[in-house]
Amino acid sequence: xxxxxxxxxxxxxxxxxxxxxxxxxxxxxxxxxxxxxxxxxxxxxxxxxxxxxxxxxxxxxxxxxxxxxxxxxxxxxxxxxxxxxxxxxxxxxxxxxxxxxxxxxxxxxxxxxxxxxxxxxxxxxxxxxxxxxxxxxxxxxxxxxxxxxxxxxxxxxxxxxxxxxxxxxxxxxxxxxxxxxxxxxxxxxxxxxxxxxxxxxxxxxxxxxxxxxxxxxxxxxxxxxxxxxxxxxxxxxxxxxxxxxxxxxxxxxxxxxxxxxxxxxxxxxxxxxxxxxxxxxxxxxxxxxxxxxxxxxxxxxxxxxxxxxxxxxxxxxxxxxxxxxxxxxxxxxxxxxxxxxxxx
Numbered sequence: 001x002x003x004x005x006x007x008x009x010x011x012x013x014x015x016x017x018x019x020x021x022x023x024x025x026x027x028x029x030x031x032x033x034x035x036x037x038x039x040x041x042x043x044x045x046x047x048x049x050x051x052x053x054x055x056x057x058x059x060x061x062x063x064x065x066x067x068x069x070x071x072x073x074x075x076x077x078x079x080x081x082x083x084x085x086x087x088x089x090x091x092x093x094x095x096x097x098x099x100x101x102x103x104x105x106x107x108x109x110x111x112x113x114x115x116x117x118x119x120x121x122x123x124x125x126x127x128x129x130x131x132x133x134x135x136x137x138x139x140x141x142x143x144x145x146x147x148x149x150x151x152x153x154x155x156x157x158x159x160x161x162x163x164x165x166x167x168x169x170x171x172x173x174x175x176x177x178x179x180x181x182x183x184x185x186x187x188x189x190x191x192x193x194x195x196x197x198x199x200x201x202x203x204x205x206x207x208x209x210x211x212x213x214x215x216x217x218x219x220x221x222x223x224x225x226x227x228x229x230x231x232x233x234x235x236x237x238x239x240x241x242x243x244x245x246x247x248x249x250x251x252x253x254x255x256x257x258x259x260x261x262x263x264x265x266x267x268x269x270x271x272x273x274x275x276x277x278x279x280x281x282x283x284x285x286x287x288x289x290x291x292x293x294x295x296x297x298x299x300x301x302x303x304x305x306x307x308x309x310x311x312x313x314x315x316x317x318x319x320x321x322x323x324x325x326x327x328x329x330x331x332x333x334x335x336x337x338x339x340x341x342x343x344x
Contacts, residue, residue, distance in 0.1 A: 002033075002085075002086070003033060003034065003035050003084055003085035003086070004033040004034065004085055004086050004087065004106050004109050004110055005033065005034050005035075005085050005086070005087045005088070005089060005105070005106060005109055005167075006034070006035050006036075006037060006083035006084060006085035006087070006088045006089070006170065007025065007034065007035070007036045007037065007088075007089050007090075007091055007097075008037050008039065008076060008079030008080055008083060008088065008089070008090045008091070009021060009022070009036060009037065009038045009039065009079070009090075009091055009092070009093050010039050010041060010072050010075030010076055010079060010090070010092065010093065011038055011039060011040050011041060011043065011047050011051065011075070011093040012040075012041040012042065012043055012047070012069065012072070012075070012093075013043045013044060013045045013047060014043065014045075014047045014093035014094065015043075015045040015046050015047050015050055016094075017093055017094035017213075018038075018047060018050045018051065018093050019050060020096055021091065021092075021093050021094070021095060021096045022036065022038070022050075022051070022054050022062070023096075024096035024097045024098075024099050024211075025061065025062075025097065025099070025102075026058070026099070027099050027102045027103065029102070029103040030102040030103050030106050031058070031060065031061050032060070033085075033106045033110075034061060034085070034102070034106070035061060035062075035063060035083070035084065035085055036054075036061055036062045036063070037063045037064075037065060037079045037082055037083060038051040038054075038055075038062065038063070038064050038065070038093075039065045039067065039075040039076075039078050039079040040064060040065065040066045040067070041067060041069050041070060041071070041072075041074065041075040042067065042068050042069030042070075047093075048064065048066055051064045052064055063082070065078055065079065065082060070182045070183065071181075071182045071183035071184060071185075071187075072185065072187060072188075073180035073181045073182045073183075073184065073187035073190070074180075074182035074183070076090060076180050076187075076191065077179050077180055077182070080173065080174075080177070081174075083170055084170075085170060086109065086169065086170060087109050087117065087167050087168065087169055087170060088167070088168050088169075088170050088173060089166075089167045089168075089209075090163065090191070091210065092212075094213050094216075095210065095211055095212050095213050096211045097209055097210060097211065098208050098209055098210075098211065101207050101208060101209060104207065105119070105205070105207060105209065108142070108205060108207075109167075112203055113169070113201075114144045114169065114199075114201040114202060114203040115168070115169050115172040115198075115199040115200055115201050115202065116166060116167070116168060116169070116172075116196055116199045116201070116202040116203070117166075117167040117169075117202075117203050117204075117205060118136055118157070118160040118161065118165050118166065118167070118202060118203070118204040118205065119160065119165055119167065119205050119207050119208065119209040119210065120133060120134060120135040120136065120160060120165070120205075120206070120207060120208045120209070121134050121160070121164040121165055121208060121209060121210035121211070121212055122134070122208060122210070122211050122212065123212045123213075123214050124211060124212070124213050124214065124215075125214050125215040126213060126214070126215040126216060127215035127216075128215070132343040133208070133343055133344065134159040134160065134162075134164070134165065134343070135159060135160070135341070136156060136157050136159065136160045136165075136204040137155075137156040137157075137341055138153075138156055138157065138204045141204055141205055141206040142203065142204075142205060142206070143203065144201035144202065144203045145157075145201070145202050145203070145204070146200070146201065146202075146253070147197075147199065147200075147202070147251075147253035147254055147256075147257055148253045150202060150253075150257070151253050151256045151257060151260075154260070155339065155340065155341065156341075157202075157204065158260070159341075160204065161192065161196065161257075161261075162188075162192050163188035163189075163191055163192050164210045164212050165210070166191075166192055166196060168195070168196075172195065172198075172199070173195055175195070176194065176195030176198045177194065177195050178190065178194050178195075178243060181235065181236060181239055184232040184235050184236060185225075185229050185232045186229075186232055186233050186236045186265065186268075187236055189236055189240065189261060189262075189264075189265045190236060190239060190240060190243075192261065193240060193257075193258055193261040193262070194240075194243055194258075196257070197247075197250055197254040197255070197257050197258045197261075198249065198250065198254055199254075223272070223276045223322055223323075224276075226268070226272045226276065227272055227273075227276045227277060230269065230272055230273065230286075233265060233268060233269045233272070234269070234290075236265065237262065237265055237266060237269065237290075240258075240261075240262050240265070241262070241294075241297050241298050244258055244259075244262070244298065255300070256300075259298070259300035259301045259304055260304060262298060262301040263301045263304040263305045266290070266294060266301055266302075266305050267305050267308055267309070267312075269287075269290055270287045270290065270291070270305070270308075270309055270312050271312055271322060271325065272322075273286040273287050273290075274287050274312045274313060274315065274316040275312065275315060275316065275320065275321055275322035275325055276321075276322050280316050280317070280319065283316055284313060284316055284317075287309070287312070287313065287316075288313075291305070291306075291309055312325075
């Protein structure tokens with residue numbers, strides 16, 4: 001029986017979380033149609049032993065690939081290359097899926113041919129238990145949209161055009177992918193930008209799939225780690241800029257999407273150096289330098305980020321912290337003024 005959906009689980013020292021992740025794929029109704037590929041990326045703990053238990057119990061569902069450490073991007077490259085199903089989805093080893101929705105998702109994907117499929121996802125903040133719903137708001141679910149339609153209604157789709165929301169058609173991914181950067185964090189921006197910018201059809205589903213665990217100080221998205229690994233953001237921004245410049249087949253709408261994704265990562269860099277760096281002058285200098293660079297190297301992303309950059313620069317001078325900014329940006333009034341959808 002042909003597999004419909006391959007799940008890739010990049011795993012590095014994941015023993016603490018891996019069972020919860022893999023248990024979420026134990027679904028009798030879906031077992032014949034999914035494969036779960038655990039890529040053990042040179043773990044020093046018993047990650048491989050745990051994955052092997054699942055492979056022994058359910059060899060028709062679970063596969064284990066062991067490799068020397070190549071980082072998150074290197075593990076994704078290996079897993080995505082090995083995937084055999086019609087569609088592919090990446091789940092990090094400390095996250096999990098909504099098991100009850102898996103049979104319905106499989107049935108939908110059997111009859112879908114879009115390059116990209118979007119699902120809603122949750123974030124679960126382990127520090128305070130807050131759960132947020134990240135959703136799309138199209139006029140109609142389950143039908144394909146073009147990039148032109150999506151760009152023109154950006155806030156109806158942008159929260160699922162991410163690592164956590166995207167499902168790729170396997171053949172489309174392999175035809176248009178790049179090898180993701182190895183041994184750096186934030187390469188998920190490469191994954192969600194390329195090949196997505198080449199998609200001719202994107203279908204949003206009214207379905208939650210991914211549970212994304214946040215609030216751990218050890219995660220790459222924590223403020224402290226973002227500052228410590230600021231060079232990684234720089235590396236990925238450089239890589240994306242290079243790929244944008246050398247692409248010859250990206251249409252106008254794909255370019256607009258690409259610029260928006262780069263704007264998002266650029267602003268992540270700016271907020272980190274401006275609002276997290278304790279030496280405010282140093283942070284301003286780093287932010288100013290990056291924006292000057294993008295003014296020349298990627299003016300489309302620069303123009304999209306310019307207004308917010310000026311706001312963050314003013315906040316830097318007022319010594320407003322990133323945590324204070326997050327309280328403001330999560331407030332009801334701010335989101336009403338910005339005409340953002342809520343997270344309920």
